[in-house]
Amino acid sequence: MLSVRELKVAVEGKEILKGLDLEVLPGELHAVMGPNGSGKSTLAHVLAGRDGYEVTSGGVFYQGEDLLPLEPEERAHKGLFLAFQYPVELPGVNNTYFLKAAINAGRVARGEPELDAVAFMKLVREKAKLVQLDETLLKRPVNAGFSGGEKKRNEILQMALLEPRLAILDETDSGLDIDALRVVADGVNALRGPDRAMIVVTHYQRLLEYIEPDYVHVLAGGRIVRSGDKSLALELERKGYGWVLEEEAA
Amino acid sequence: MNTVGEPLDRFRELARNPAAPPTGIHWLDQRRDEAAARLDRLSWPSRKDEGWRYTSLEPLRDPQFAPAAQPLSALLPEDIESLLLANGRVPDLVFANGRFAPALSNPRALPDGVWMGSLARALREKPEALKDHLARAGDPVDSLFAALNTALIEDGAALLVAEGTVIEAPIEVLYLSLEVEQPVIAQPRNLIVLQAGAQATLIERYASFGPSLYFNNLVTEVVLGQGAVLVHERLQEESRNAFHLAGLSARLDAHSRYHCVTAALGSAWSRTSLQLRFAGEGAESRLDGLYFAGDGKLVDHHLDVEHAVPGCSSEETFRGILDGRGVAVFDGRVLVAQDAQQTSAHLHNANLMLSRNAEVDTKPQLEIYADDVQCSHGTTVGQLEPEAMFYLRSRGISEPEARKMLCVGFAQEILERFSHAPLRERAERIIRQRLSRPSG
Structure with a gap:
């Protein structure tokens, strides 16, 4: 599904990722953990195609194809999805209009017919229920004035509607209280399936109590310094990141 | 007309045009003559004149505009179908090159007391x-x-509403302009008078077919009696070669309310001047404006709001989108006279620049001579946020579509002030079309 090889990425001349390797197969859920500034968000943004990141060496292959030359919208059409750490507020852009435009852009790109208004509304209501998103938020501008929890639910709603093959969740747990966290995790779990892979980027182990990873990786200093199963996350929680970093340095 | 020479001379000659004989109404002929005399005294504005500092009149120099000769009687109702709002309703009054076109109009039934x-x-x-x-x-x-318009007062829309009369349905007026054999100058003169306690909603649209070259030089006078309420919604969607110059003056008596939403989305060169006078206490006005300056186009707005009496409030919010080598001018002046205590006035202008080559000259000004007032003014000039563009594109939305969505989103604050939904939808659609056109 996704193969990241020896990836080096610089931002404004400063190297952030320093040779990162990651293999993700269909159906797997990988947690990428690490201290602040370790390059977690950079990895998420590079995968989604954001400007301002310079890949200095290495490569990323997605479903056998070189991902890096693709525009962000092309990546989305091929089933890649990024749930933002800070979902962007779009004043004046109606949420329903946005969701419909997103779905239909993907359908058109794949040669499928557009959903009409009735079919779309039926679908969006069903998915909104899944993430317990208040339906009135569908009529409001995208994320504008939404609470932290509402923004994250809106992200998961988009994921549910777009049905990606590879979903990257960037710090989806940040700023959520325990109830919102549970709702978001339920939404994510409902979307897990044998054909869909997920990368959950998180600083804390907390989210992983609700979303069980197949693999846990520790990202530090721009590289994956340790990989393991879910028990690694618990160990990190107990001992802190200092422990891995010290061992790495030793 | 084959006259060459300075444009002002040509306009003066127009004002003396024998095709516009005296009306026979003494007071009117007198006012027309006075205006023609003013025209003789006035000089052609240069960039040194404060009101024209950023707006070049050069483009008006060359075209030889002839007065619209006769009514465009060849136009059939089906010809204007593409100009109708989505509700399909034929406007109450249609003017073709400034003259009333009864065959194209469909005046609705109105209550007693309305003319x-x-x-x-x-x-x-x-x-x-x-x-x-x-x-x-x-x-x-x-x-x-x-002055040129006044010197040739002849036709336009008139709406006179008697005391206490309320018109529920919006009245729609369409001003259609067309180049016929040679560029024309159309000069509608509109008069809206609401007596005390009267209420109405007026929709005005300025439109054309194809790339016609013409000059629409219009003046609208609005008079609101005590407690009268006028909702005035305007959409300028003139041809891309047109010149559009709109002068709008409103006089508000005590406790009247005036809400004007105006969108300037068409024409090559346009200027809209809005002049508001508070003549009685406790009146309220809101002016909301939206403009789009495409590549090579100029859109100018001048506001002149005078709070002469106490206890009135005015709010002016204008938003503009500039593309290519588009130029926008916003000159908003609000004057609060010494006696105008308890005035509330808020003036704001925001601009979205889609291109480095676009230019906006914005000058919101508050002149306050009273001491017990609540006033503010501000202006912003910004670009599309890369964050927002990336967010949309990461959802599969193409770059051009993402750009359109954000521009319409920016315009939405003004678009949603249109109370007449079909008008709002048309304005939104035109913005989308303008953004699709590479040349603006």
Whole structure:
């Protein structure tokens, strides 16, 4: 599904990722953990195609194809999805209009017919229920004035509607209280399936109590310094990141 | 007309045009003559004139505009179908090159106490009802062009609403302009008078077919009696080669309310001057404006709001989108006189620049001589946020579509002030079309 090889990425001349390797197969859920500034968000943004990141060496292959030359919208059409750490507020852009435009852009790109208004509304209501998103938020501008929890639910709603093959969740747990966290995790779990892979980027182990990873990786200093199963996350929680970093340095 | 020479000379000659003989109404002929005399005294504005500092009149120099000769009687109702709003309703009054076109109009049934029709007919049937209002105080705005309009007052829309009369449904007026054999100058003169306690909603649209070259030089006078309420929604969607110069003056008596939403989305060169006078205490006005300056186009707005009496409030919010080498001018002036205590006035202008080559000259000004007031003004000039573009594109939305969505989103604050949904939808659609056009 996704193969990241020896990836080096610089931002404004400063190297952030320093040779990162990651293999993700269909159906797997990988947690990428690490201290602040370790390059977690950079990895998420590079995968989604954001400007301002310079890949200095290495490569990323997605479903056998070189991902890096693709525009962000092309990546989305091929089933890649990024749930933002800070979902962007779009004043004046109606949420329903946005969701419909997103779905239909993907359908058109794949040669499928557009959903009409009735079919779309039926679908969006069903998915909104899944993430317990208040339906009135569908009529409001995208994320504008939404609470932290509402923004994250809106992200998961988009994921549910777009049905990606590879979903990257960037710090989806940040700023959520325990109830919102549970709702978001339920939404994510409902979307897990044998054909869909997920990368959950998180600083804390907390989210992983609700979303069980197949693999846990520790990202530090721009590289994956340790990989393991879910028990690694618990160990990190107990001992802190200092422990891995010290061992790495030793 | 084959006259060459300075444009002002040509306009002066127009004002003396034998095709516009005296109306036979003494007070009106007098006011027209006075305006023609003013035109003789005025000089052609240069960039040294404060009001024209950022707006070049150069493009108006060359075209030889001839007065619209006869009504465009060849136009059939089906010809204007593409100009109708999505509800399919034929406008109450349609003007073609400034003259009333009864065959294209569909005046709705109105309550007793309302007189709606062409100004030409009002002048024939009830000139006395117009005398106190039409061109009474000389030229309302932009004196040179308003003088030209006044000197040739002949036709336009007239809406006279008697005391306490409420019109529920919006009245729609369409001004259609077309180049016929040679560029024309159309000069609608509109008069809206709401007596005390009257209420109405007026929709005005300025439109054309194809790339016609013409000059629409219009003046609208609005008079609101005590407690009257006028909702005034305007959409300028002129041809991409057109010149559009609109002068709008409103006089608000005590406790009246005036809400004007105006969108300037078409034409090559346009200027809209809005002049507001508070004549009685406790009146309220809101002016909301939206403009789009495409590549090579100029869109100018001048506001002149005068709080002469206490306890009135005014709010002016204008938003503009500039593309390519588009130029926008916003000159908003709000004056609060010494006696105008307890005034509330808020003036704001925001601009979204889609190109490095676009230019905006924005000058919101508050002049305050009273001490107990609540006033603010501000201006912003910004670009599309890369964050927002990436967010949309990461959802599969193409770059051009993402750009459109964000621009329409920016315009939404003004678009949603349109109370008439079909008008709002049309304005939104035009913005989308303008953004699709590479040349703006």
